[in-house]
Amino acid sequence: MTTRTRFAPSPTGYLHVGGARTALFCWLQARKEHGVYMLRIEDTDLERSTPESVQAILDGMDWLGLDYDEGPIYQTDRFDRYAEVTQQLLDEGKAYHCYCSKERLDAMREEQMAAGIKPRYDGRCRERTEPVPGVEPVVRFRNPLIGQVAWVDRVRGRISISNEELDDLVIARPDGSPTYNFTVVVDDWDMDISLVIRGDDHINNTPRQINIYEALGATPPEFAHVPMILGEDGARLSKRHGAVSVLQYRDMGYLPEALLNYLVRLGWSHGDQEVFSVEEMIELFSIDEVNRKAAAFDFDKLNWLNQHWMKTLPPEQVAAHLPSHFESQGLDPAQGPSLPDLVRVQAERVETLEEMAAQSRPFYEEFADYDAGAAKKHLRPVAEEPLRAIRAALEAVDDWTPEVLDRAVRDTAEALELGMGKIAQPLRVALMGTGMSPSIDLTLWLVGRQRTLVRIDRALEFIAARAAARG
C-alpha cells in the first residue's frame, strides 16, 4: 500500500511555524516512501475562514518548497458528500437528531464542571423518536457507550480511552453544515489517507474519529501525533513571541533551507547530525523516530543555521532572495556589486538576509557621516600620507580583483614601513564610514574603483578640515 499523507490546515490565519513543521513531516514521510502528499483546506468554519488565509498558507508552502501531489482540496466543495454520509448514518441509526437548546447544554456543562465531572452531553435526545416542533435540530453521532478505543500511535505508542469518557458529538449543525471531527473522517476515508500526521492537540479527537470510522465500516488510517512547538519561554507559541507565521521568517531574512533544517530538528534527530539538506532529510527522516516532548523555539540556533546555509548554498541561490530585502532597506542592487559577490563576502558576517542588506549599504550608496569614534581614531593627520600613497597605488591598479588589491595594500604598507593596521584602518573608515567591514581587499573590491578614489579624497578633505578647525 502506498503511503498517503495530508496536511490539513484551517484558513483562519497565517501558516504557523508549528503547522509548517507538521506539513514538513507529512511531506518528508510521503517523499521518503515515494507516496503521495496532499493539501486539504479545512474551511468548514465559514465565519472565520478567509481567502487571505488560504493565500497565506499557499504562499508559505510554496516558499518552503513543500509541493503537494494532490489538492488543494476545499472542504466547502464537499458539503454534498458530507450531507450524504450524514444521511446514511441517520438511516442506519448511527446518528440522531438532537433538539437540545444551547442554553440547556451550557447550563449542563457548568453544572458538571462544578460537580467535578467531565462535561458531556447527557444523551437526552438519543432515544427520541418525535421531532420537536419549531426547532431545527443538530445531528449527533451515536457514540458507543461501553468499551475502549485504542490505537498504536506512530509517535506516542499505544493510547487508549474508555468510551465512557466520550459523548455524542455534533456532526452537523442546524443549517446542515458539517463539523470538523466528521469532515476529517469522511475526507481521510474518501481520499484514502494511510497516515494522519497532525499536532498532538488532536489526540483527544482521535478516539471519537475512530468510532466514526467504525460506524462507517471503514478502516481507520494510522495516526502520528507530533508534539507542539513552544515559545522561547516555554509557553505555547503565540503572536507575542514575535514571529509565528512562516512568511514573517521569510521577511526577516531567513532562508527556506535554514527554517526547514531548524524545524526538522525540533522533535527529530539523527545521531549528532545538526545540518540537513532537504535531500538528506528525505532520505533520513522517519516519523517513527519523532520525539514525544514539546520543544521550545530557539532563535539563536535558527540564526546559526541560517548563517550556515548562507555560507554553504551556491551564492547565486542565496542572492536570489536578496532583492526583496534591498527593497525593504531602500537600496538599489543595480548601484553596486553583483548580489552573488556580495553574498560571497557577507555571508559569514551576518545572520540574516535582511541584516546583509542593511550592512551592505555603503556598497550601494553614499554614506552620510563617519562614525564619530572611528573617525576620531583613524582619520587623523598621521593617516594622510598612507591614504595618499594607497590612493596612488589603487589608481594604478588595472585588474580590480581581491588578489591584486591585497597586493597593492601590502606593497604600500611595506613601502611606507607601516603595519597593515596603520593603513587598512584609515582606509576602511574612508571607504565605509566605520571601523568594521570585511577584510580590506574585499571591501575595496566591493566598493569599486570609482567610489574608492572618491571616498579617499573625501577622507583626505575631512582630515584637512579637521586639522584646520583645530588651528
Add this chain to the structure above:
RNA sequence: GUCCCCAUCGUCUAGAGGCCUAGGACCCUAGCCUUUCACGCUAGUAACGGGGGUUCGAAUCCCCCUGGGGACGCCA
C-alpha cells in the same frame, strides 16, 4: 474538576540495563588566528525533577508524587 499526554545541560537533542566519571549542537566564557568586525580553531561552565521498587547493575523497566502541556464547543 475529569480524561489524555509529556518529563536528560538555559535551549534543541544522543542515550533503547552495564560502552555514561551522561555525548553532540546552539548560547555563554577564555585562548588562538588576525589589518577591524566576523569566520574558523582549541578549551571550559552546565543536565538524568523527587521518592519507592525490579536487578549483581538503572538516565534507561514498574509504581507513586511533583511539575508541565493538551482536551473536555453547533472551532478546527
